Amino acid sequence: MSATVEFTIDGKEIPAQPGQTILEAAQQAGVYIPRLCWCKGLVPHGSCRVCTVLVNGRPQAACTQPVAPGVVVENNTEKVTALRRNIIEMLFVEGNHFCMFCEKSGNCELQALAYRFGITAPKYPYLFPQRDVDASHPDVLLDRNRCILCGRCVRASRDVDGKHVFDFVGRGPHKRIAVNAAARLAETDLKVADKAVEVCPVGAILKKRVGYAVPVGQRQYDQQPIGSDIEAAPAGGR
Amino acid sequence: MSQNGKPKVATTSLAGCFGCHMSLLDIDDRILKLVELVDFDKSPVDDIKEFTGRCAVGLIEGGCCNEENVRVLRDFRAHCDILIAVGDCATMGGIPALRNNIPLQECYDEAYRNGPTVYNPSGRIPDDPELPLLLNRVYPIQEVVKIDYFLPGCPPPADTLWAALTALLGNQPVQLPYGLLKYD
Secondary structure, X not given: OOOOEEEEEOOEEEEEOOOOEHHHHHHXXXXXXXXXXXXXXXXXXXXXXXXXXXXXOEEEEOOOOEOOOOOEEEOOOHHHHHHHHHHHHHHHHHOOOOHHHOOOOOOOHHHHHHHHOOOOOOOOOOOOOOOOEEXXXXXXEEEHHHOOOOOHHHHHHHHHOOOOOEEEEOOHHHOEEEEOOOOOHHXXXXXXXXXXXXXXOOOOXXXXXXXXXXXXXXXXXXXXXXXXXXXXXXXXXX | OOXXXXXXXXXXXXXXXXXXXXXXXXXXXXXXXXXXXOEEOOEOOOOEOOOOOOEEEEEEEOEEEEHHHHHXXXXXXXXXXXXXXXXXHHHHOOHHHHHHHOXXXXXXXXXXXXXXXXXXXOOOOOOOOXXXXXXXXXXXXXXXXXXXXXXXXXXXXXXXXXXXHHHHHOOOOOOOOOOXXXXX
């Protein structure tokens, strides 16, 4: 673990190995960079832009941008935080996120980020888009109302499960997650134990019959903000 | 302000379930402190139907699903210095907004003609002039009038309502600690 690259995040010296991304190096040093589409064990996608940092003043996705010696990174500044808040707010208004009855509530990364940023209501008008639900699979529910198009399930199914059950179809506002079958999720070889089911950050892909098992107050983000585990860990501990 | 010098608070439930008002009652014995601090004007708490004067704070539960909701909401904006959206229905439409991507006619047909428990041989949809007309969809209240503060939650915890009300009545900014900001 000999650090050979040094750079700064918000003025703090961060040691890193060549080839690491800014997000990985930050995490190792106990600095949390908010993220949504990034997931441990999956190829970085760089699509949600929540991990945007300013690298020498230029916006870059920290999950795909490699470290470089001496670069100056802005992470937890007013400007960057405002940008991230706007992205989170847009994700809320462009889907149908009904937290009050969602099984994922309390364990949802999108909701947890909104809590962390103190968002009480988005500043944008709600779109209430028409989205569909695929409940055909015996063990897994696919609710596109809650999908934020992070692509974690696409990558997990393709790269980890080796099945390629999910992929994107359409462009722009018509983009949606599709299944590799003539019609429904039940006709794919998706299994409930697949990585693709586990990695969904929101309530779009859910295991059936296990909802609401953990009482309110004991769920993942009820007491501690998302990222506080990374901030609490000693440098080099991860 | 009322004659005894206390600031006045008004509350209402638009397209809501009164759960947020229940949460307000859930402040338990602090409600005795609250009635020392404020007087209630138009509110289901004291059953005053129309405003009797200027209010410091208006608490709005529920979104706007019909023309009556819009009238009441505009009335609150005209009479209150500070308007607070209380709960998810006020903030984002909530459960009533589940109808927002179903055409209005389909909603009527399901409720009054085709629903599995409906008995309505005439097939007539209620149309008494007394009944407020439904809007094309349910609107979060900030899309109808200016809202000063939002307290999301279904309902917002009693501690959240208490923290916000006491801050405002003490001329302090509303700052919710982590754990009091909830969407569920």
